[in-house]
Structures are given as C-alpha cells and as structure tokens.
Amino acid sequence: ASVQAPIVFPLATCCKGTVASAASTTVGCLVTGYFPMPVTVIWDAGSLNKSVVTLPTTLQETSGLYTTSSHMTVSGEWAKQKFTCSVTHAESPSINRTFSGEPGAASPTPPPPSALDLYVHESPKITCLGVDLDNMEGVTLSWARESGEPVHPDPIVNKTQYNRMITVTSTLPVDATEWVEGETYQCKVTHPDLPKDIVRSIAKAPGRRVPSEVYVFLPPEGEPKSKDKVNLMCLIQNFFPPDISVQWLRNDSRPPPDPHKATGPSPAFFVFSRLEVSRADWEQRNVFACKVVHEALPGSRMIKKSVSENPGK
Template sequence: MVTDHLGAIQERDREPDGPHQPQAPNGGPGTSASIQSPFVFPLIPCCKHIASDATSVTLGCLATGYFPEPVMVTWDAGSLNRSTMTLPATTFTPSGHYATISLLTVSGAWAKETFTCHVVHTPSSADKEVNKTFGVCSRNFTPPTVKILQSSCDDDGHFPPTIQLLCLISGYAPGAINVTWLENGQVMKVDSPTPPATQEGELASTQSEFTLAQKHWLSDRTYTCQVTYQGGTSEDSTKKCADSNPRGVSAYLSRPSPFDLFISKSPTITCLVVDLAPSKGTVNLTWSRASGKPVPQIPKPVQRQQRNGTLTVTSILPVVTQDWIEGETYQCRVTHPHLPRALVRSMTKTSGPRAAPEVYVFATPEKLESRDKRTLACLIQNFMPEDISVQWLHSNVQLPDARHSVTQPRKTKGSGFFVFSRLEVTKAEWEQKDEFICRAVHEAASPSWIVQQAVSVNPGLAGGSAQSQRAPDRVLCHSEQQQGLPRAARGSVPDHHCHCGAGRADWPSLPELDVCVEEAESEALWTWTGLCIFATLFLLSVSYSAAITLLMVQRFLSATRQGRPQTSLDYTNILQPHA
C-alpha cells in the first residue's frame, strides 16, 4: 500500500504543467516545486514476523510528498515505555518534494494498545496536523480464553499424592503461543505447546499441564497459568478451596467407649451429619468395613431438624469388640442428591503405646464444705491412649452419669493423658460408712480393664457433745489391694491428712497410702516430744533465775555486815562484780 502511494506521488511529480513553478529547494535553475502538504502512511510489521514472546516492537510513520521542509513528527504511545528516532529527509527528483520516516519502539503490553502519529507541516498548514492511529498488527485478532482445571479427588474424597493442573487455552487464531506456570508469582515452568492443525478460518486450542505435590497444594499456594500471544498476556489462577466439604456440611464419627467395649460388651460407632439444608432429597448413610466383611443390619438413620433450620442425621452401627481390638476400620459414607460428592469418614482403633491409668480420690475437708454436702474429686492420669470411661459407685452400685462430671482428656507434660471427675454427695450418704468408688475403664488396665479407688467415712469415734466436742470425722483409706483385709486393719487417720489413690494417698502430695496410719502415729510422737522439750527448757530457766537471785541476796547481806550504809548501795558493783 505504501508503494502504491509513492508511485502515485511520483507520477504527479512528472506532470509538466503544475499550478506553480517555484524555485527548486536548492535554488538551482531549471527545477521548481510548489508548496505541498505531506502524505502520511503508517509502517506496521507483519504479525507473522513478530515473536509471540517479543517484549518490544518497532513501528514507523512515513511523511512524503511535502514541500518545503521541515515537518515535525510526534507520537502518542500511552503509558508504554518508548523511544523515537526521525530519519533525515530525502528528495524526489525532478519534483524536489521531500520524504522522511519517524520510528517508534515500544515495550510492554504493546499488543493491546493503539498508537498515533502526529505530523505537522507548517508551510502548508500551520494550524492543521495529519494524524494516523493504528495498532501493531495489520489485522485484528481475539485473545485466547484461559481456564485452569484440576485433577479430581479419590473415592474417599481426599486429594491424591500428586495434583495435576490443566491449563486449557482456546478460541485464538493459529499462531505461536507461550505458557508460563507461576507459584505465588514465582516462575515454575515455561512451556510452548503446539496447537493441532486447523482448517482455514477456524480458531485454535491447546493445553499445558503442571504437576505438583499434595503438600504444596494443601499449603494454600496460588498457581497461575500465564499465556503470551501476539504480545498480549492472558491468565487464570487457582488454589485449594478453604473448605473441601460441600455447602458447609460436616460428618463426624464417635468411637465406642471403653465401658461399652470391655464391660457391657455392646460397643457402637455413631455417624453424625450436621448442617444439612432441608430438601426433598433423601440422605443416605452407608456403613462398610475395610476388610470387606459384612456389617449388621441397622435401623434407618434418625433425622432431626434444629432450631437454625438445618438438619442432623444420626446412624449407629453395632460392632464386635474383638474386631475393634484387632484393628478393623469402619467407614460411614454420606450421599445426597444436592451434594456434589459423597462425604466419607473412617475410624479404627487408636495406634501407639499403651499405659494403664493411675487413680487418686480426694475428699475435701469438712470445714470447707456446707453442712449438708461433701465433694469428692477423682484424678486419673498417665494413661494412653486417651479413650477412657469414668464411673462412680456407692455401696458397689453405679451412680447415674448425671450425678458427676468428667473433663475431656488433656495431655500431660509427658506422653500420657489425664482427666478429673467431680462428685457431690449428701451428708447423709457420706455418714452411711459405705464406700464411694471412682472407677476408670481403660484398654491398658489388664487383666480386667478396670482401675478403681475407694474412700469412706466413720462419723462417730469419740464421746462428748455431738455438736461441738465430737471427735473429727476419720476417713478410711485403702487401695484396691487392701480390700481383702478387715476394715480395722486398713487403718484410719484424720480426714484432712489422708486421701486415697492408686496405691498412694495424701493431701496434697500423695505419699504412700500404706503409711497413712504411720504418719498419724509419727505426728502424735512428735507432739509428745515437743511437750517434753518445752517442759525441760522451762524448768532449766526457772532454776537459772533462782540461782542468780540467791547470789544477789548473799552479796547484799555480806555488804550489810561490813557496815556500809544502805542508802549508798552500789547496785552496779553487785550486778557487775569486780574481778
């Protein structure tokens, strides 16, 4: 197109008759030209000659056929980085008209920008400029559509060990294309996929793959597929969703209690689904075993509507104690027409080291309690794993769970766990002389899975007034190993000194239970010893005072017999006699 215009200009310059015959620009005779405004043409590189990853491109603006000199060429390139250069003017013969070229080099996102060349020729039109606006390529093109897809989860709804990301690039005219994979903005991979062959006029599509480890995907990093095409950039990003459960629905499994496993022999596993939205669809809970063995028939899941409008669904599966002990894995699968995928939860016996619990029972002093109740506390510690059942018994009859409270297992400073249980008893119950037993059921407590300690009271030991002079209550402490002994042989000590534990007792440092009685006797012995020492010191003090007084009287009488007047006694000399 530029060549055609130049040819037309040259043909015009060859015409013999012109409107004016001014002197040639060099002033030489025989050559003349009239004042002429410039013709302006954009100079654009062909798109196929521009690399898709080119960071810069050069454009041109041709001003030709003008007379006389000079022309001024300026550029509008928006916010892109740029540099310009105007070449020296050349002359056409025999017309004497001029032509010049101005070059513009830009870098950045040049593919999506347009550029304007402004040409001003003052001699022909001082107040008018010629403008040409154009893009980099001589044809229009549509940028590609970029979309990232990720690999699906496994059958249990968990992410696989490696995550595969697929960048789908579609809807662009065939041409060179570059793909860059970024992780949190850092380049991880550069790819140049080759699109499949297409028919004339059809748009192309291609793809690029990127594989990463599961731990990187779960670390909440952002992955970006960045596509460079015809100098422009298109991209899409993805990351792990904050909540992998659909619509906030959650499912939980609760393991069987040690009491149900080892004492009542009726263990169950409960599957609880919460935050379900009310709908016409049916929630299905399916149980299975990892070994493939059948599960027993169970009743239909129980569905309840909560105050916030959501639904909870509960299903209870009976299990066999021996199967659980041997490490069988049980699975609860939840499906619903409105859930995009099933919720799957699995449970098996806790692995790791085992340790039997230690049990200690404490009775608070009577003076710290109200008149009509006593509080018993049970410390159970250093057991592993954390699954444990706690019960209280009175006269070998189990008390309802509602009568006592138990904390959740907490980690000790070591590797074990501990819990506290609290029981309130009435004064009437406390004074029945019957035992209160704190019992812990745990899988490591062999051979019967039970560790327990007892505490009891004997209210009337001394005579005197029942209200003010009654001897203090005395707690009978004995460990599980002492229960075969007569009650009198188990020992008794004041209730503010002895509290029972698993073979140990005290308040509060838990010395050996078997020395509770010896400690009381030792305390009495120390009391008598102290009284004897006090009496001895008192007698010595009295004797010393008497001796000093007698000495002073003797000196006084001796001085009197020597004739000294009583009015001038030197008491200083008496108190401090000369050597």
C-alpha cells in the same frame, strides 16, 4: 515500602442451601493486606448471567496496607455451578478462590465408641452424620468394613435443623473384640448433587496403650464439721488413648443422679473427678469407689479404688 501480596478471603452466604431455590445468589472476595495499589479482581461464572460490584479501596492507616472487596451476583441454574474469584497484584502470582452452589452434605469423622460401651456394656456403636443437606432426595449413608465382612446398621434418622438444613444420622453396632483388634469402618455419604461421594473412616486410635493411674483422695483433714457436704476426689492420669469412662459408686451401686462433676481429658490426658456426698452419708462409713474403664487397663479393662471414713478419726 516493599511489595505486599494480598490475602484473599472468600465470602459466601452463611446458610448454604436455604436459598438453593432462589433465582440468584451473591458471593464475594475480600482482598486485604496488599501494597501498592491496585489489584484486579476477575470473576468466572461460566455461562451464567452475572453482575459484579467492586468496592473502593481503603487504606489501613496503622499498617499502610490496602483493602478492597468484590461481590458477584449470579442468576439462572447457579445451584450446581462453581464460581471463581481471581485476584492479581503487582508481580505476585494470581490467587484463586472457588465457590460452589452445590448442597452441603458435610460428614464429620465418626467419633469412637465410649470405653463404657466397649468394655462394660459390651454394646459399642459408631455414628455417621450427613449435615447441611438441602433435601433428602437420593441421599444415602452406607457402611463398610475394611475386612469386607457384612455390616448391619440401624435405620437412618433424619432431622430438620433450626436453619432448615437436614441432618441425617446412621448408627452402626460394632463388635467390641473386632474394634479392639483394629478393624476399620467406613461411612459413605452419597447425594445426586455431590461431585463425588464423601467417605469417612474410623478405627481404634493408633499408638502405644498406657494404663491409667487412679488415685482417690479423702476429704481435707481440716474441713469444718459444720458443712453438710464432703468432697471426694479421684485423679486419673497418664493414660492413652484419651477415651475413658469415670463413674462414682456408693456401696458398689450408682449414687443419686449426677452427683459428681468431672473435667474432660486434657491434651495430656488426665481426668479429675469430684464426688459430693452428705456428711451424714459419709459418717455412716459407707464405702465409696471411683470406677474407671479404659482400653489399656489389664484384664477386665476396669479398675476400682475405694474410700470410706476412717473409724479412728
């Protein structure tokens, strides 16, 4: 059989940070899919005390390839260190996997403000998260604008999660006009134990704007009168960007709480929304409208399509 280089998967504790004060920690490397035997696994833990256990090799009968794993336990000041697992096999290049004991502080890219907040409420906000933090000591979340203009974020909020890790949240009100014109905002997360600051940027999605097509459909012609509900359909399609707001109105006001169910945007960006109303309400010839707010729509960024029972039916 031909030589097959191994695939190496790093193995680490699932809840990094919950054991940051522990005297030791264990990490591992799963080495799989290689032929022939053997592989060599070498661990580098710097000056830390370590003990290594490499498990016996197993043969995968269906593929004829081998698997093994190696685990290292380190003690001492491990929480601020990096560890490396190096795997060598036959004539394949060495494969390295590096682990870090530092705190999490992952920072997802902030989501854009909703179309409803941008064009109807005119009070858009963007939010930055710092997640998987061990502690709050020395952590900061700060905002900046590419233009250099000042920012005025809301106070930082922190919350301890079920796994004892801390999430910090910073919300920044933004100007709707400046957002639409393409201003870029940056959120920076700093923590004393991070090797470098984490910076995330958010701006209006690039690309050609395409206004949505909106269609409202009457209840099916043959829907039994015995049913006490009727269904109204609103199809919104062929729009870009994907951020969109869909609401149902009854005589230009919102119906009772959450009476409709809408699918989310698909990769092709369409939304199909259904409103269920009582037959008695429908037969009173109330006017129901599907109101859509989207960036690419002209003028007010809003379009409304209405429907009511045809008195001739």
